[in-house]
Amino acid sequence: MIRSIEFRAMNTSVMLAAEGEGAIPGMYAAKAFIDECEQRFSRFLPASELSDLNRSTGDWLQISEDLMDMLQLSMKYYAETNGIFDPSILSDLKQIGYDRSMDEIRAHGVNVPERVPNRTSRPAFHELSFDLATSRVRLPRGMEIDLGGIAKGWIVQKAAQLLHQYVEVCGVSAGGDILFIGRPLDGTDWDVYLEDPRSPTEMLTQLHVPSGAVATSSIMKRTWSQGEKIRHHLIDPRMGEPAKTDWLSVTVISPSVIEAEVYAKAILIAGEKELPNLLKRKQDLTFIAVDSDGDLSGSSNYKEYMYEFTSNAF
């Protein structure tokens, strides 16, 4: 029997599942860890470590090992995706009205007037400096960081590793970024339902995953109005504007939840045309893209993760 708990953190729904004797204490320990991480890495909390970093722009700042880990991972994926994954787009996000949590925007709307994007106004992410010997970083003047998705992936990974100290088999999901460690004891795979981005209460298909990670990026979940325009939170760093995408959502299946999270976003932003260039060094990456008609496409192997339904299966 698999035990599970669900709760809200990081402005999204979180689900923990575990099988084994230590399931309950393990899940509560993982929950406490996630709650603590939210306090440390949210850009919406003025007392968070990330807010300290964004206030320190232009100066060296000593940071924790965890934040250093996230920033270094961000730099790695920034280079790997040729800048399509870029956590330094916070000023662009603020300019389109995403200057407070999505819950607040949904309740009160945005109060940032629509403006023409000014892409040249912010420094590039690779200008960030590290001093590993003293655990310090320096953001160039004018740079602000939103760790957003990569922080979520990092927290899911660490929470799953923590839960794994209590049980052999577990799964952690935060807003659809999921990491499974071990296979359920009955020998079957984990079931993951792929939401229809046009209507998230409905499911497009059911995936089966033995272990590893699944993550989805969508332009339909965090949307709001700014003047005449409908905005979403996936900024194309090349334009400084919400990305104009070929698909509504992209799901990546990978051994690493951080890689799955980063590439789901990068593939969605890059689009079909830029895909060969983006995946040049990631030929084996499994992804599923959903277009505006709800049709699925993706890597050559994505159907291996889908259940095959016969006509009388329902």
Added chain:
Amino acid sequence: MKLLKIGIRFWITLTSVLSFLSGWVMLAHAPKPNQANFSSSSVAAPLPTLEPLNPLSGSDDNNNFQNQPLFSVQPSVRSQFKPAFRTGGS
């Protein structure tokens, strides 16, 4: 006959009033419930000793759960054959 009826009515009224008054007097002088318990406390049976509750986990070294704040609201645990995970972005 008329006299008999009047007599019976008088008798019924009188016995009703007297019964009510005697009942009032009896209840007023009866011992109160707490007085009765107090007086019998010297012979009360000793309270049973409860055994300590079993921990939720059998493994002591994994018991970080006990370090959680006492009054924090924790989500309830569900037991399922296999929980349904969903992915769709956030």
